[in-house]
Amino acid sequence: MSVALGLGVPPHTPHAISVSLPTWKDNVGYEEGEKRVVDSMVNGYPRFFIHLSIRKLADICQHKYAVGNEECMLFPTRRIAEECRDFVRCRTLQLGRQPVQPRLVHLFICPQTSGSQPSAPLATTNTADLHIVLYPSDESSIAREFWQHTGFGISSRLAERCLSLLPHETKTLDIAHTTPAPIARFPMKGGYNNRYSVKGLKTVGASPPQEFSPMETPASAEDLSSDHSTYVEERYGRNLPIAAAALAKRALRRRVAGTLIKDNWSDTDCGGVPCAGQESVKTGPSSRGVASVTEDDVYLFPCGMTAIWSAHQLARQVKPEGKSVCFGFPYTDTLKVLRKWGPGAHFLGNGLDEDIDALEKLLESESKSDPSKPPVLALFAEFPSNPLLRSANLPRLRALADKYDFLIVVDETIGNFVNVDVLNYTDIVVSSLTKVFSGSSNVMGGSLVLNPQSRHYTALKSQLSETYEDTYFDEDAVYMERNSRDFKRRIKIIDDNTTAVCDFLRSRSIVGGSTTSQTAIKNVFYPKYITRENYDVCRVKPSPSLPSGGGFGGLFALTFTSPSASEAFFDALQVQKGPSLGTNFTLACPYTILAHYAELDWAEEFGVERGIVRVSVGMEERDTLLDVFGNALKVAEEAVAKGVI
Structure with missing residues (x-):
């Protein structure tokens, strides 16, 4: 028997990345907001479905800080909260609505015991930093566009951290779940898209036990209580201690950079800590086709779309403003990012060589109309594309980028760097580590890699040195480190x-x-x-x-x-x-x-x-x-x- 409709995939996994939609009719019902499907859902893909723990924390914050009909969204840093505020304000203007100015609230959660003083935000597992964006409920669909397209919302594990630190009386407030269903990404006939809808907390664990076939994934250690699960994972060496998150992140950057000569995660001579993140571990030239890549050229993000959004913002910061090119039919949010931030994008949706012919004509025309700046800002492509698995002619695109001075950004998620070397033809490579790099479907993550041989490397590196924020939650990084070892x-x-x-x-x-x-x-x-x-x-x-x-x-x-x-x-x-x-x-x-x-x-x-x-x-x-x-x-x-x- 397959996993029941609406439950997490993998089953019995509190932070599951997918959700069970076992029949064609279920998938159509999901898109049309059919009650039978919507009411069954207790999980979903994190950028499209707000996890129950996040919803509970948001309800508490809304109860405490909202004025009138305000709703809220939660982010890990002030800068991201400001980006959300600016997006809501600009998007309402673009849509011809009355401009909206969301409010920001900073909540530093630090339980006080016996006269202790607050420590720095996120310095230990006993504190948490939360940035709350409050906006009129009428504009909730716009705020959720930001949540979906950027992937910057807090993770479910961070929400659980925050909840664990709040006073008991705060967590047990009787808060009604009255958030209205959001508007779909596109106008729909016959219904609305409820991918963001949230069920009441009473539904957790309410479904009867399911039988699973040999094709399905067994329950993970996350079935246990949070404290027990953490103890088991750390005690038996599957997870690094949370306090060693910096080592986990360095190990991840080295794996993505391809610089580990031997990934000694299973060794026992490092004080119980896998060696891949240790300072002393031996590294060598990158195996990614560009030998000079190092771990310092790898930047981690909460998910793959955050890396794509950040690459687009980075291009806008180092190059003259202009339209980008979306080459080939992409995963849907990539095109949305290119169109909603900045002046827009040229879409060459087939991604075949004849599209490169059209691109060349476009570049020639734009160059003649304004010779003072590059004809386009950057070209974004997947290698191969999703879902048609088409691979772009990267050498030919690289030649055009060199001639007309624009950036090339390639999403290698589907090909992955074990199978393909695309960095040599790009300025930036992005990837969703959520996918096969993790494999376990219980944690999100993303990466951005700079090509040191790019003519734009110095400018890109300098800009990231000034603007990059590590918003990858420590516990998520620890789970990703474990998952990616093999x-x-x-x-x-x-x-x-x-x-x-x-x-x-x-x-x-x-x-x-x-x-x-x-x-x-x-x-x-x-x-x-x-x-x-x-x-x-x-x-x-x-x-x-x-x-x-x-x-x-x-x-x-x-x-x-x-x-x-x-x-x-x-x-x-x-x-x-x-x-x-x-x-x-x-x-x-x-x-x-x-x-x-x-x-x-x-x-x-x-x-x-x-x-x-x-x-x-x-x-x-x-x-x-x-x-x-x-x-x-x-x-x-x-x-x-x-x-x-």
């Missing part, structure tokens, strides 16, 4: 599993040569078959440490010969179902329904069909995976044979 081994297994599944499915598809009347699959989108020549340019070459070289990643997408085939395949697929990717377990979703439900026709203009099923393959036994996908395909082919519309 990421290279896991990626190899996932790559091999995915290639086997895709080869099988493609052999039964139209693009693979199937001509039977019941053929259900039209195409398999995977870098092995899609824009392969561009992918191979950046594919990691074989080496003693990686004899077979880079693989093709763990993500693929399927299109089908009919809507009924899409739905039948998805419903019959006995894996976890929900948003996100890069998990150690296989995870599927009807991607276009979830990401572009209110703009399905627009998405189809760029080949992103409404019936796409996107699959992130995990580490299950390969024969089991092939059986699971074979059974789902059989059901889809039967639906085609029956002529179901």
Whole structure:
């Protein structure tokens, strides 16, 4: 049996990144705000669903500080709170509304005992710093745009830290959950998008125990109480102590930089602390294709979208203001960031070589109209793209960037740096560490890497030295450090599993040569078959440490010969179902329904069909995976044979 609708994925994980939406109908109901679906949800992807702990803390702050009909959002630093305030003010003006000036409140939580004095914010686990943005409830949808697009909202673990430090009488206030449902990202027909809605706290743990199949993830140590869980993780060496968060973050930066000669996390000669973050650990030239990269060129963020937003802001700070270019069909929030901050973006949504032809003409035209500044600010691309797994011609784009003096920012999340070397063609590389780098789907994280060989490196590095804030919550970093220790081994297994599944499915598809009347699959989108020549340019070459070289990643997408085939395949697929990717377990979703439900026709203009099923393959036994996908395909082919519309 799959995880019940609305529960966290992985199951029994308080900080789960995904949420169970097991049927096609459930996903549509989620987007349309169907009561059956909305009322069942006790979890969701953190940028789209406000965690119950965060909601509880926000209710307490709202009860204490709100005036009139004000609501609030919570952030870790004053600068981010100011960014939210400015966004709400500017966005209301852009939409032709009465300008709004949100209020800011700084709450430093420091329990007093026996006359002790407050220490510096976040100096120990016994204090917490909280910045509250209060705004009229009528503008809640705009504030939530900031929460979603930037990923800067506090994490659920930080919320729990704050709650643990508040007086008991404060935490037990009888606060009604009356926050209105938010407005969808786009106008919708037949309903609203409740991805931000929050259930009352009474729903936690209210569902009956579920049975789980071998394809599903077992409960994690986070099932235990917070204090007990922390003790178990630290006592048996799975987690670093919270006090060693600085070591965890250094280990993460070294892993992302590719400078660890040996990742000695399992050694026991470091006083019980994994060696990867120690000052004394031996590091060497980066394995990322640019040998001069160091850990000091890596910047950590609370999530991947925060890294993308920060890269865009960084480009605006070091270059003359101008439009950016979004090259290829991206994950939805990337395009929103480029359009809502600054003067906008040129969108070249197919990401193919003919789009580079169009880009070159655009650059020539813009250069002639104003020779005093670069024709565009920066070009943003994914390698490969989500969900069509197309790989851009990075050498050709790099040549244009050098000629016209703009930045190139590449999101390598799907390819990942074990499989592809893209840094050499970029100025900035961003990634969502939430995905396969973590794998466990229980913590968020992001990274930004500067290319020391970029002509813009000095300016970018100098600007970050002045403006970068480490807002990555210590406990999240500790969990990410633990999860990522074996990421290279896991990626190899996932790559091999995915290639086997895709080869099988493609052999039964139209693009693979199937001509039977019941053929259900039209195409398999995977870098092995899609824009392969561009992918191979950046594919990691074989080496003693990686004899077979880079693989093709763990993500693929399927299109089908009919809507009924899409739905039948998805419903019959006995894996976890929900948003996100890069998990150690296989995870599927009807991607276009979830990401572009209110703009399905627009998405189809760029080949992103409404019936796409996107699959992130995990580490299950390969024969089991092939059986699971074979059974789902059989059901889809039967639906085609029956002529179901």
